[in-house]
Amino acid sequence: xxxxxFKGVGKRYRKLWALRDVDAGFHTGEVVMVIGPNxxxxxxxxxxxxxxxxxxxxxxxxNGERIGDDPAxxxxxxxxxxxxxxPPALTIxxxxxxxxxxxxxxxxxxDDGLVEDLGLSTQLxxxxxxxxxGTMQKVSAVLAFRSAPDILVMDEPTAGLDPLSARTVLGRxxxxxxxxxTVLITSHLMEEVEALADRVAYLQDGTLRFLLPLREIxxxxxxxxxxxxxxLMLADPR
Amino acid sequence: xxxxxVLYYTLVDLARNRSVLAFAALLFVVAEGLFLVEGEAIKAxxxxxxxxxxxxxxxxxxxxxxxxxGAQEFTQLLxxxxxxxxxxxxxxxxxxxxxxxxxxxxxxxxPLTVHAPGGTSLVLLVAAVLLAWVFLxxxxxxxxxxxxxxxxxxxxxxxxxxxxxxxxxxxxxxxxAFSDRPVEPFVLPVAALNPIDLARIAVTIQxxxxxxxxxxGAVYKxxxxxxxxxxxxxxFMLLWVAWPTVLAFRVFRSKDL
Numbered sequence: 025x026x027x028x029x030f031k032g033v034g035k036r037y038r039k040l041w042a043l044r045d046v047d048a049g050f051h052t053g054e055v056v057m058v059i060g061p062n063x064x065x066x067x068x069x070x071x072x073x074x075x076x077x078x079x080x081x082x083x084x085x086x087n088g089e090r091i092g093d094d095p096a097x098x099x100x101x102x103x104x105x106x107x108x109x110x111p112p113a114l115t116i117x118x119x120x121x122x123x124x125x126x127x128x129x130x131x132x133x134x135d136d137g138l139v140e141d142l143g144l145s146t147q148l149x150x151x152x153x154x155x156x157x158g159t160m161q162k163v164s165a166v167l168a169f170r171s172a173p174d175i176l177v178m179d180e181p182t183a184g185l186d187p188l189s190a191r192t193v194l195g196r197x198x199x200x201x202x203x204x205x206t207v208l209i210t211s212h213l214m215e216e217v218e219a220l221a222d223r224v225a226y227l228q229d230g231t232l233r234f235l236l237p238l239r240e241i242x243x244x245x246x247x248x249x250x251x252x253x254x255x256l257m258l259a260d261p262r
Numbered sequence: 263x264x265x266x267x268v269l270y271y272t273l274v275d276l277a278r279n280r281s282v283l284a285f286a287a288l289l290f291v292v293a294e295g296l297f298l299v300e301g302e303a304i305k306a307x308x309x310x311x312x313x314x315x316x317x318x319x320x321x322x323x324x325x326x327x328x329x330x331x332g333a334q335e336f337t338q339l340l341x342x343x344x345x346x347x348x349x350x351x352x353x354x355x356x357x358x359x360x361x362x363x364x365x366x367x368x369x370x371x372x373p374l375t376v377h378a379p380g381g382t383s384l385v386l387l388v389a390a391v392l393l394a395w396v397f398l399x400x401x402x403x404x405x406x407x408x409x410x411x412x413x414x415x416x417x418x419x420x421x422x423x424x425x426x427x428x429x430x431x432x433x434x435x436x437x438x439a440f441s442d443r444p445v446e447p448f449v450l451p452v453a454a455l456n457p458i459d460l461a462r463i464a465v466t467i468q469x470x471x472x473x474x475x476x477x478x479g480a481v482y483k484x485x486x487x488x489x490x491x492x493x494x495x496x497x498f499m500l501l502w503v504a505w506p507t508v509l510a511f512r513v514f515r516s517k518d519l
Contacts, residue, residue: 075341075342076338076519093515094346095343095347099344101342105338105342108339110336111336113275126264126267126271126345127343127344128264128344
């Protein structure tokens with residue numbers, strides 16, 4: 025079943041089309057890896073889904089409902105951005121409390137297991153302005169997972185994370201899939217996410233070149249790795 | 263409800279930021295100083311009028327613009343939560359408006375009440391609060407329309423200079439050019455084009471000092487009478503709060519973050 029559908033979605037910034045006529049459906053219980061060169065439209069694609077950016081054309085449906093002014097659909101979405109900036113004067117603990125309050129999340133329904141798993145529990149008193157990039161990413165990961173989302177969107181989640189933490193976060197993403205969630209991950213580091221991916225979406229110049237099961241891509245190209253399969257696929261996407 | 267939460271957390275952030283507190287303290291020191299130096303309370307109040315007309319718009323405008331740009335990442339963080347755009351902007355503008363109000367009540371209202379209680383002080387305080395809100399609304403709009411911070415700050419300063427310097431010169435030129443015709447009826451709407459002038463008109467009609475009223479103030483008083491003249495000036499200022507606010511909401515609703 026599709027939990028997210030894009031129908032003819034396009035986004036124009038002034039004269040440049042960052043996204044063009046994207047048609048795609050994403051199922052429940054799958055991990056989709058969204059890849060493409062820099063400036064191919066990956067972040068715009070994600071921002072459209074999150075409502076940060078208004079598509080110039082087309083429509084996006086989440087669980088059957090077209091997204092627009094009503095923010096309620098975002099209750100079901102967890103998002104980990106590529107770069108996180110938080111109010112520098114707040115401590116990690118204060119930010120977590122504030123975001124729970126803002127989301128209207130009951131404490132007993134808040135899943136803060138990642139706080140422990142990523143080693144943040146001893147750092148809750150630290151001010152956000154003093155954190156390293158990696159620690160900011162960990163905080164960002166905690167925020168993405170704590171509402172037990174049906175839809176998980178991660179933009180370069182492993183960038184800046186140490187390998188152990190990256191594995192922890194990706195393990196959590198796999199758990200979201202196991203309980204029937206939809207996971208979208210953009211990534212440059214293919215191997216890490218590849219192990220998790222069910223399907224691969226490839227964007228180029230704002231156009232969706234293909235959206236295919238990873239297994240099919242590998243079988244069709246006779247390779248065992250996406251990095252090897254990709255050039256062959258791009259030469260002949262059909 | 264979510265707007266209340268955004269309001270609350272923005273207030274907490276503003277309290278930590280201390281800039282608004284510093285502005286309140288500065289106003290307080292200036293006001294107390296003027297009352298100390300000037301022998302008569304009314305003279306101190308009149309000096310204070312000049313300070314308020316120059317300082318309040320500039321501080322409210324620049325602070326709002328800088329704060330809005332500084333809050334960009336936080337705005338993004340909020341916008342991916344199940345919170346509507348109107349709640350985010352409404353909460354933030356209310357928080358800024360409330361903190362300006364408190365700053366003016368303390369920095370201006372307190373000295374005025376102690377040293378010169380009465381109608382003039384009240385009108386000055388109301389005009390100062392409205393001025394702060396006008397430039398809060400304008401600053402928000404300017405910061406939302408200009409993606410580039412340097413350009414946003416530049417536009418804000420230009421708007422302020424326009425209201426303080428250019429406008430007076432234009433009004434003068436206009437009056438001079440049409441000096442042989444009855445221009446008085448046109449002065450009402452033309453003066454309403456400048457919120458700072460409206461504040462000055464309201465206060466000087468109340469003080470009833472012809473020397474400070476200027477031409478536009480005199481026309482307001484002559485055509486409308488004292489009470490309605492002040493009322494009209496303050497009502498026009500409310501319009502100046504309203505239109506940039508409405509536009510800011512419209513821009514923010516469909517803005518790419």
